[in-house]
Amino acid sequence: MSLGHxxxxxxxxxxxxxxxxxxxxxxxxxxxxxxxxxxxxxINLAACNSYLHPAGVAGMTLAIFVITVAAAEVVVGLAxxxxxxxxxxxxxxxxxxxxxx
Amino acid sequence: MLQHxxxxxxxxxxASLLILLGAKEDPRSxxxxxxIAATGWCLLQSIAIFYGAATGELSxxxxxxxxxxxxxxxxxxxxxxxxxxxxVLIDGSAAVMLVVVTLVSFLVQVYSLSYMRGDPRFKRxxxxxSFFTAxxxxxxxxxxxxxxxxxxxxxxxxxxxxxxxxxxxxxxxYAAKKAFITTKLGDLGLYLALMLIFxxxxxFQIPQIREFVARGxxxxxxxxxxxxxxxxxxxxxxxxxxxxIWLPDAMEGPTPVSALIHAATMVAAGIYLVAKCYFIFxxxxxxxxxxxxxxxxxxxxAATMAVVxxxxxxxxxxxxxxxxxxxxxxxxxxxxxxxxxHLTTHAxxxxxxxxxxxxxxxxxxxxxMRQMGNLDKKMPITFFATLVGTFAIAGIPGFSGFFSKxxxxxxxxxxxxxxxxxxAISACLTAFYMFRLVFMTFLGQERDLDRYxxxxxxxxxxxxxxxxxxxxxxxxxxxxxxxxxFTRLVNFQALPGIAPAHEAAHAPAYLTWYVTxxxxxxxxxxxxxxxxxxxxxxxxxxxxxxxxxNLLERRYYLDDIFLALVGLSDRAARLAFWIDSEVVDRFFVxxxxxxxxxxxxLCHLFDDNLIDRSVDATGGLSVSLGGTLRWIVRRGLVQxxxxxxxxxxxxxxxxxxxxxxxxxxxxxxxxxxxxxTLLLVRRPR
Numbered sequence: 001m002s003l004g005h006x007x008x009x010x011x012x013x014x015x016x017x018x019x020x021x022x023x024x025x026x027x028x029x030x031x032x033x034x035x036x037x038x039x040x041x042x043i044n045l046a047a048c049n050s051y052l053h054p055a056g057v058a059g060m061t062l063a064i065f066v067i068t069v070a071a072a073e074v075v076v077g078l079a080x081x082x083x084x085x086x087x088x089x090x091x092x093x094x095x096x097x098x099x100x101x
Numbered sequence: 102m103l104q105h106x107x108x109x110x111x112x113x114x115x116a117s118l119l120i121l122l123g124a125k126e127d128p129r130s131x132x133x134x135x136x137i138a139a140t141g142w143c144l145l146q147s148i149a150i151f152y153g154a155a156t157g158e159l160s161x162x163x164x165x166x167x168x169x170x171x172x173x174x175x176x177x178x179x180x181x182x183x184x185x186x187x188x189v190l191i192d193g194s195a196a197v198m199l200v201v202v203t204l205v206s207f208l209v210q211v212y213s214l215s216y217m218r219g220d221p222r223f224k225r226x227x228x229x230x231s232f233f234t235a236x237x238x239x240x241x242x243x244x245x246x247x248x249x250x251x252x253x254x255x256x257x258x259x260x261x262x263x264x265x266x267x268x269x270x271x272x273x274x275y276a277a278k279k280a281f282i283t284t285k286l287g288d289l290g291l292y293l294a295l296m297l298i299f300x301x302x303x304x305f306q307i308p309q310i311r312e313f314v315a316r317g318x319x320x321x322x323x324x325x326x327x328x329x330x331x332x333x334x335x336x337x338x339x340x341x342x343x344x345x346i347w348l349p350d351a352m353e354g355p356t357p358v359s360a361l362i363h364a365a366t367m368v369a370a371g372i373y374l375v376a377k378c379y380f381i382f383x384x385x386x387x388x389x390x391x392x393x394x395x396x397x398x399x400x401x402x403a404a405t406m407a408v409v410x411x412x413x414x415x416x417x418x419x420x421x422x423x424x425x426x427x428x429x430x431x432x433x434x435x436x437x438x439x440x441x442x443h444l445t446t447h448a449x450x451x452x453x454x455x456x457x458x459x460x461x462x463x464x465x466x467x468x469x470m471r472q473m474g475n476l477d478k479k480m481p482i483t484f485f486a487t488l489v490g491t492f493a494i495a496g497i498p499g500f501s502g503f504f505s506k507x508x509x510x511x512x513x514x515x516x517x518x519x520x521x522x523x524x525a526i527s528a529c530l531t532a533f534y535m536f537r538l539v540f541m542t543f544l545g546q547e548r549d550l551d552r553y554x555x556x557x558x559x560x561x562x563x564x565x566x567x568x569x570x571x572x573x574x575x576x577x578x579x580x581x582x583x584x585x586x587f588t589r590l591v592n593f594q595a596l597p598g599i600a601p602a603h604e605a606a607h608a609p610a611y612l613t614w615y616v617t618x619x620x621x622x623x624x625x626x627x628x629x630x631x632x633x634x635x636x637x638x639x640x641x642x643x644x645x646x647x648x649x650x651n652l653l654e655r656r657y658y659l660d661d662i663f664l665a666l667v668g669l670s671d672r673a674a675r676l677a678f679w680i681d682s683e684v685v686d687r688f689f690v691x692x693x694x695x696x697x698x699x700x701x702x703l704c705h706l707f708d709d710n711l712i713d714r715s716v717d718a719t720g721g722l723s724v725s726l727g728g729t730l731r732w733i734v735r736r737g738l739v740q741x742x743x744x745x746x747x748x749x750x751x752x753x754x755x756x757x758x759x760x761x762x763x764x765x766x767x768x769x770x771x772x773x774x775x776x777x778t779l780l781l782v783r784r785p786r
Contacts, residue, residue, distance in 0.1 A: 022777055093739050100737030
C-alpha cells in the first residue's frame with residue numbers, strides 16, 4: 001500500500017460525493033454526499049500525515065477538526081432543511097429557489 | 102509714616118472697587134461716605150507728610166522699591182537681566198501734589214454729596230471719583246515711569262468716564278470721546294519718549310534715569326527728542342496748544358468733576374510730569390525753549406478765547422488752559438518752583454471757582470452768563486467765594502495767585518523778555534475775563550426773571566468746601582511764600598555741570614507793580630463794559646470787531662483744523678480702502694482666485710472625462726459581466742451553481758498540473774464534466 005492508493009481512494013470517494021451532490025434531488029441526499037466529500041478530504045489528510053510526516057500529528061488533528069466541523073455543519077444543515085420543509089412541505093432541492101436573485 | 106505711603110493710592114482704589122461692586126445702585130446709598138473716608142485718610146497722611154517735610158522732620162526725597170518682574174534680553178550681543186521694580190518716590194513736588202490732589206478730591210466729594218443728590222447713578226459717580234483719585238495719586242507717588250504712564254492712562258480713562266457721565270444727552274459722550282482721543286494723540290509722543298528712555302537707560306526708575314543724565318551719558322539730541330515727546334504727552338493732558346481743544350468741551354461733565362479733574366488735578370499732571378522729568382529738559386535747551394513758547398502761546402490764546410465766551414464753565418475752562426500755559430512757560434524758563442507754586446495755588450482757586458460755578462449752575466440751571474445777573478444777594482456765600490477766587494486768579498496783591506504769578510513773571514522776565522510780554526498781556530486778560538464773569542453773573546440786573554426767582558444759596562455740603570478753598574485761595578500764597586517754604590521744599594536740584602542759562606537782565610522790583618497796575622486797568626475796563634445791566638458798549642465793540650470776535654468764538658478755527666485733519670485722514674483711509682478693495686482685492690486676491698478657478702475647471706474636466714469614465718467603465722464591465730454570468734445560472738438551481746463551481750475549480754486545477762500530464766488530466770476532467778453536464782441538463786424540471 002503506497003500513498004498513491006490512499007490518494008486514489010480519497011479521489012474516488014470525493015468524485016462519488018460530488019456526483020451525489022450534483023445529482024441527488026433530495027436535500028438530505030445532498031448533505032450525505034457532502035459528508036462523503038469531507039471524508040475524502042479526511043482520508044487525504046490522515047494518509048499524508050502518516051506517510052510524509054510520521055512523527056507529527058497535525059494532519060490527524062486537522063482531520064478531527066474537520067469531523068467536528070462537519071458534525072456541526074450537518075446539524076445546521078438539517079435544522080435548515082427542517083425549517084424549509086415546514087414552510088414548503090418539500091425536500092427537493094430544485095424547489096428551493098426563494099433566494100434567487 | 103513714609104514707609105506706608107504706598108497705601109495712599111491703594112486705599113482709594115480699594116474704596117472705588119468696593120463702591121462699584123459692593124452695593125446696589127441707589128440714590129440714597131451710603132457708599133459715597135466710604136469714598137470720602139478713604140480720601141480723607143489719604144488727605145491726613147498727605148498733610149502729615151507735607152507738614153513733616155516743611156518743618157524738616159522728614160528728609161525728602163524718600164524712595165522705596167519692590168521687585169515687580171525681571172526679564173532677560175540681549176543688548177549688543179551680551180545677555181542682560183533687566184529688573185523692573187515698582188515703587189514710590191516722594192520728593193518735595195510729590196508731597197505738594199499729594200496734598201493738592203487729596204484735598205481737592207476730598208472737598209469735591211463732599212460737595213458732590215449735595216450737587217449730585219438724586220442722580221440715578223449717584224454711587225457709580227463716587228466709584229469713578231475714587232478711581233480717579235487712586236490713579237492720580239499713583240501717578241504722583243510712583244517712582245517707575247512705566248507705572249506713572251499706566252496711571253496717566255487710567256487718569257485719562259476716568260476723565261473719559263466722568264466727562265461722559267451723563268451719557269443720555271448727546272454732547273457728553275462726544276466730548277468724552279474727543280477728550281480721550283485728543284489726549285491719546287499726545288500720549289503717542291509720551292509713549293515714544295518712554296521707549297527712548299528705556300533704550301538709553303535700560304530702566305524706568307526716575308532716580309536711575311537722573312543718575313544717568315547727571316553723569317552726562319545722555320546726548321543732548323536724545324534728551325531733546327525725549328523732552329519733546331514728554332511735552333507732547335503733557336500738551337495733551339495739560340491742554341496746551343494745539344491740543345487744548347478738548348478741555349472746553351470736557352465741561353459737559355458734572356461741574357464738581359470739572360473742578361477736580363479739569364481744573365485742579367488731572368490737567369496739572371502734564372505739568373507735574375514735565376517737572377518730574379525736569380532733569381532731561383535741563384540738558385536740552387531746545388526742549389526747554391519749546392516748553393516755554395508752547396506755554397506762552399497757550400496762555401495768550403486761551404485767555405483771548407475766554408474773553409468772548411458766555412458759558413460760565415467754558416470761561417473757566419479757557420482760564421484753566423491759560424493758567425496751565427503760565428505754568429508750562431515758567432517750567433520752560435527754568436522756573437521750576439515758580440511753575441509748581443502756581444500749580445498749587447491755581448488748584449485751590451480754580452477748584453474754588455469751579456465749585457462756585459457749580460453752585461450757580463445748581464441754583465439757576467443754566468451755564469449761560471447772559472441769563473444770570475444780580476445773584477449777589479441771593480447767593481452771598483457763593484458770590485463772596487467767587488470774588489475771592491477771582492481776586493486770587495487775577496493777581497490782586499495779597500491773594501495767592503499774586504504770589505505765584507509774580508514769581509513766574511519775574512522768572513520769565515529774566516529768561517526772555519518776549520515771553521514776559523506775552524504772559525503779562527495774558528495776565529491782564531485774565532483779570533478782564535474773570536471780572537467780566539463776576540459782573541455778568543452776580544451784578545447788574547437780573548436778565549431772566551424765572552431763573553432769578555428760582556435761585557437760592559446752596560446747602561452746606563456745597564458751601565463748606567467753598568469756605569475751605571476760599572481760605573486757601575486767599576492765604577496759601579502768602580503762607581507758602583513766607584520764608585520761602587515752597588521754594589525750599591520744591592526745588593530743582595541742578596545737575597552737576599549744568600546750570601540754568603544765565604540771564605543778562607535781572608527783574609527789577611517795580612515790574613510787579615507795573616503788571617498790577619495794568620491788571621487794575623483791565624478790571625476797570627471789565628467794569629465799564631460789563632458792570633452795567635446791559636452791555637451796550639461791549640455789544641457795539643463786538644459788532645465793530647466782528648471778524649476778531651468770530652475768530653475767537655471759533656477758537657482760532659483749531660477745532661475746524663483738527664476736524665479737517667480728521668477728515669483728511671478719513672479720506673486717506675478711504676483711499677487706502679479703495680486701493681485695498683479695488684486693486685489688491687480685485688487683482689491679487691480675486692485674480693488669484695479666478696486663476697485657481699480656471700485651474701480647477703481644467704482639473705474637473707480631466708477628472709470627469711478620463712478618471713471617472715474609466716472608473717465607470719470598470720464598473721460597467723463588472724455589471725455586464727455579472728449580467729452574463731447571471732444568465733448562465735438563471736434557473737436558480739443550487740446544484741447548477743455547484744456544477745459551475747466544480748467545473749471552474751476543475752479547470753483551474755488542470756491548469757496547475759505539469760505539462761506532460763496535462764492532456765491526460767484534461768481529457769479525464771473534460772469527460773467527467775461533459776457527463777455531469779449531460780446529467781444535469783437532461784433532468785426534467
